[in-house]
Amino acid sequence: MNLEMMQNSCVNFAFGGLLTAMLVYWSSLAFPRISGLNKLAALITLLVNIALALTLSSRWFANGYFPLSNLYESLLFLAWGLTFVHLFIESKTKSRLIGAVSIPVAMFVTAFASLALPIEMQKASPLVPALKSNWLMMHVSIMMISYSILILGSLLSILFLIITRGQDINLKGSSVGTGSYTVKSLDSNPSFAFSNPSGIVQEQSNMLINSTRMNLLESIDNLSYRIIGLGFPLLTIGIVAGAVWANEAWGSYWSWDPKETWALITWLIFAAYLHCRITKSWQGKRPAILASVGFLVVWICYLGVNFLGKGLHSYGWLA
Amino acid sequence: MQINLKFKKKDVRWYLLRLFSNLQFSIILLLVIASFSVIGTIIEQNKDLDFYQAHYSVSGEHFIILNWKNIELFGLNHVYTTWWFLTLLFIFSLSLLVCSLSRQIPSLQNARRWCFYKNPNQFKKFTGSQEIQKTTLHLVASCLQKFNYHIFQQGNSIYCYKGLLGRLAPIFVHASIILLLIGSVLGLVSGFSAQEMVPSGELFRLQNIIASGQFSYIPQDFSARVNNFIIEYNQDNSISQFFSDISILDTEGTELKHSTIHVNSPLQFKGLTIYQTDWDIIAIRIKINNTDTLQIPLKKVVLPNNKIWVGLIAQDQDNQLALVLQDLQKQATLYNKSGEKIMSVTIGEKYFIDNNIIAFLSIVPSTGLQIKSDPGIPIVYTSFFFLITSVSVSYISYSQIWIIEKKHRFYIGGVTNRAQLTFEEELLKISNRSSKI
Numbered sequence A: 001m002n003l004e005m006m007q008n009s010c011v012n013f014a015f016g017g018l019l020t021a022m023l024v025y026w027s028s029l030a031f032p033r034i035s036g037l038n039k040l041a042a043l044i045t046l047l048v049n050i051a052l053a054l055t056l057s058s059r060w061f062a063n064g065y066f067p068l069s070n071l072y073e074s075l076l077f078l079a080w081g082l083t084f085v086h087l088f089i090e091s092k093t094k095s096r097l098i099g100a101v102s103i104p105v106a107m108f109v110t111a112f113a114s115l116a117l118p119i120e121m122q123k124a125s126p127l128v129p130a131l132k133s134n135w136l137m138m139h140v141s142i143m144m145i146s147y148s149i150l151i152l153g154s155l156l157s158i159l160f161l162i163i164t165r166g167q168d169i170n171l172k173g174s175s176v177g178t179g180s181y182t183v184k185s186l187d188s189n190p191s192f193a194f195s196n197p198s199g200i201v202q203e204q205s206n207m208l209i210n211s212t213r214m215n216l217l218e219s220i221d222n223l224s225y226r227i228i229g230l231g232f233p234l235l236t237i238g239i240v241a242g243a244v245w246a247n248e249a250w251g252s253y254w255s256w257d258p259k260e261t262w263a264l265i266t267w268l269i270f271a272a273y274l275h276c277r278i279t280k281s282w283q284g285k286r287p288a289i290l291a292s293v294g295f296l297v298v299w300i301c302y303l304g305v306n307f308l309g310k311g312l313h314s315y316g317w318l319a
Numbered sequence B: 001m002q003i004n005l006k007f008k009k010k011d012v013r014w015y016l017l018r019l020f021s022n023l024q025f026s027i028i029l030l031l032v033i034a035s036f037s038v039i040g041t042i043i044e045q046n047k048d049l050d051f052y053q054a055h056y057s058v059s060g061e062h063f064i065i066l067n068w069k070n071i072e073l074f075g076l077n078h079v080y081t082t083w084w085f086l087t088l089l090f091i092f093s094l095s096l097l098v099c100s101l102s103r104q105i106p107s108l109q110n111a112r113r114w115c116f117y118k119n120p121n122q123f124k125k126f127t128g129s130q131e132i133q134k135t136t137l138h139l140v141a142s143c144l145q146k147f148n149y150h151i152f153q154q155g156n157s158i159y160c161y162k163g164l165l166g167r168l169a170p171i172f173v174h175a176s177i178i179l180l181l182i183g184s185v186l187g188l189v190s191g192f193s194a195q196e197m198v199p200s201g202e203l204f205r206l207q208n209i210i211a212s213g214q215f216s217y218i219p220q221d222f223s224a225r226v227n228n229f230i231i232e233y234n235q236d237n238s239i240s241q242f243f244s245d246i247s248i249l250d251t252e253g254t255e256l257k258h259s260t261i262h263v264n265s266p267l268q269f270k271g272l273t274i275y276q277t278d279w280d281i282i283a284i285r286i287k288i289n290n291t292d293t294l295q296i297p298l299k300k301v302v303l304p305n306n307k308i309w310v311g312l313i314a315q316d317q318d319n320q321l322a323l324v325l326q327d328l329q330k331q332a333t334l335y336n337k338s339g340e341k342i343m344s345v346t347i348g349e350k351y352f353i354d355n356n357i358i359a360f361l362s363i364v365p366s367t368g369l370q371i372k373s374d375p376g377i378p379i380v381y382t383s384f385f386f387l388i389t390s391v392s393v394s395y396i397s398y399s400q401i402w403i404i405e406k407k408h409r410f411y412i413g414g415v416t417n418r419a420q421l422t423f424e425e426e427l428l429k430i431s432n433r434s435s436k437i
Helices: A002-030 A037-063 A071-093 A097-116 A135-163 A216-249 A258-276 A285-308 B002-020 B023-042 B049-055 B068-074 B076-081 B083-112 B120-125 B137-146 B164-190 B377-393 B420-434
Strands: A202-204 A207-209 B130-132 B150-154 B157-162 B192-199 B209-212 B222-233 B239-250 B255-262 B267-269 B272-288 B293-297 B299-302 B307-314 B320-325 B331-335 B341-346 B350-353 B356-373 B399-406 B409-416
Touching: A002 A037, A002 A071, A002 A097, A037 A071, A037 A097, A071 A097, A071 A135, A097 A135, A097 A216, A135 A216, A135 A258, A135 A285, A216 A258, A216 A285, A216 B377, A216 B420, A258 A285, A258 B023, B002 B023, B002 B083, B023 B076, B023 B083, B049 B068, B068 B076, B076 B083, B083 B164, B120 B399, B120 B409, B130 B420, B137 B150, B137 B157, B137 B399, B137 B409, B137 B420, B164 B377, B192 B272, B222 B272, B222 B356, B239 B267, B239 B272, B239 B356, B255 B267, B255 B272, B272 B307, B272 B320, B293 B307, B341 B350, B399 B420, B409 B420
Parallel strands: none
Antiparallel strands: A202 A207, A207 B130, B130 B409, B150 B157, B157 B399, B192 B209, B192 B356, B222 B239, B239 B255, B267 B272, B272 B293, B272 B356, B299 B307, B307 B320, B320 B331, B331 B341, B350 B356, B399 B409
16 A cells, blocks of 8 residues: 555656656756756656656566556556656757657656546556566567657657748758768858858867858757667567567467557658668658658557557557 | 560569669658558458448448448458558568669678778868868877777878678668568468367367468377366456466377466477467366266357356256356356346355255366467578667668878868767867867
8 A cells, every 4th residue: 555655656756747847948948048957857857767667666566577567557667768768868969859859748648647547547457368478578668668769759850840840951961871961051051161251160279170060950850860760679679579479479470460560560660761861862851751650650559559459469458 | 576575574674673772662662561551450350241241331421432342352351461462562572682682782892992082172072071280190090099990091091980880780681671571471381370179188180270371281190188278367356377288199199298388388399389379168067966977068158348158957847057157267156047046156066956966076168279380480580680680780870081181281071871960079079189289
């Protein structure tokens, strides 16, 4: 009973913390001069992350199996994954944007888990026979982490589309690997290295840097590409782990079950996205549009399929 | 005329070859496969014709185009095995193969050729290229080494690269997907799968084959016996696990292998795998007034929330008892002719009912087994291994940097194929460090 109360207050704290962190992140974007806002938000996110981890591990401890057996636990795990991936990428890239886009999603997920789900669905129930395997930990946790990463990466693409709305854009950051592109800047003043008088040539001690460094848009685009590029291998590993498990439990490594199929669709969409990045004719907004479709598809794969209530993957939902 | 025709054939082949190696074609192909896959998750697959006639009627308001006739016509009731879906998958693997051979491998050979730059103007095309005034090539090279670059020098010119694996890996990704498809086709043509419902204590052979390929071999030189089937229940009466105790016997009846299987732990025997998939209750054994043992057949009735098994103990017209079982635990309920509950009984006990002594001896369950052979599994698992490895390695960004010295000025610039943002910072760091003399 005590444990349950602790879990409840942890989840409530997570929700409140995410709400606060979201506001702080947004104000840090709005008032970039106020220093420390970003650090404060990151600290709150870290605390939320720890609170969620505590909730999940206490459930693991109390029930004796990895806490990913029903929707409630999986939503909490997703929120944990989102905050974890966000903190990880933020520490690597020092970008404030990630928090501003990822925290709202994590908040909605937590809110949905603790407010919208009926109490009976929040309770842990014994594992069904098919889930009693060590593959549960392997397959589900990797899938959830890859969903979190892909959600974050495609959110950045959506942000990119929102910012560039109505503009024609030409980007660097393709993987062609043969030279790069210059920016079509709005004042139609193509900037070239060394020769451009209007370009800001920084002089640092004895070195010159030309002005064609990446701008905000290009860095959002490239960040989104790199994050999706990280989520894609994880999605592959997750699907493969699922296939090996299915071969143990259901007698076939692929059975075109709706969830499997949607995972494949997600995989195909992001594979298309990654290939988009290496062709010149699909530069600019098209990859971002694909990634935004991918965002939708990840959610269908994660939640939508289970609302259909069909197929082999319908665990932990209303009977 | 004939020569003309030959040329045309060759043209078509060239056209197809170029199309298949075209990247935009592959992207569109990926998206097309993805969108056709959606169909199979919306329309229920592999149901009887009645089902589609009931749910997708021709006269229905909502599904005018999506009626059962069209579903039949386009094979939307089994999307993933229709000829057009398989053709798509075939084109997909062909495109993978052609792309790997005609694009990836040649581009790799280009990558092996190191090229050195001579002219500062060549650095204009790089984004974030830099110019350092006071440094030495030696210093820059040692700095590059710290960032794990492989360095080649030619006079006043340096070329260096790192992360070549990231350039190699996509080829292996494509190769392992091709291997995966080969493995699954092999499984499809030479594997089989069978389903058997076997009452506890009975023998079975491979009879009810549900899927097999053209080159499948279904072994008949053995039989198997289900020694026992039990269900382990949780405290809240939900099912914890199913267990089937199985013996594999040769033609003479000697035991070759003995094992207890459950879900997630199948039995392996000479390329065959036996899975626990289903269960049922077929009868209950009783004894009335110490006569011979009677086996009362039970019938499964599926209710909205659960299923029950019902049997009839009838000694004559007036003396009828209905017996209802809810699960494989040791409890049953008796009802009289008018449907009133008489009592609950425990299996294994004797009861005095209507002047008779009825002993409820045991329940006879049956276990649903799936027997599968898939010779493609080793290939598929190998491809899984290579796929996971190569797809992860593909994350590495392949970076190249060029440096030249001209008139005591050092020009530094480079490209990378994935991590532009990080690479720019790295380039800046390298210039910063090497400009500190």
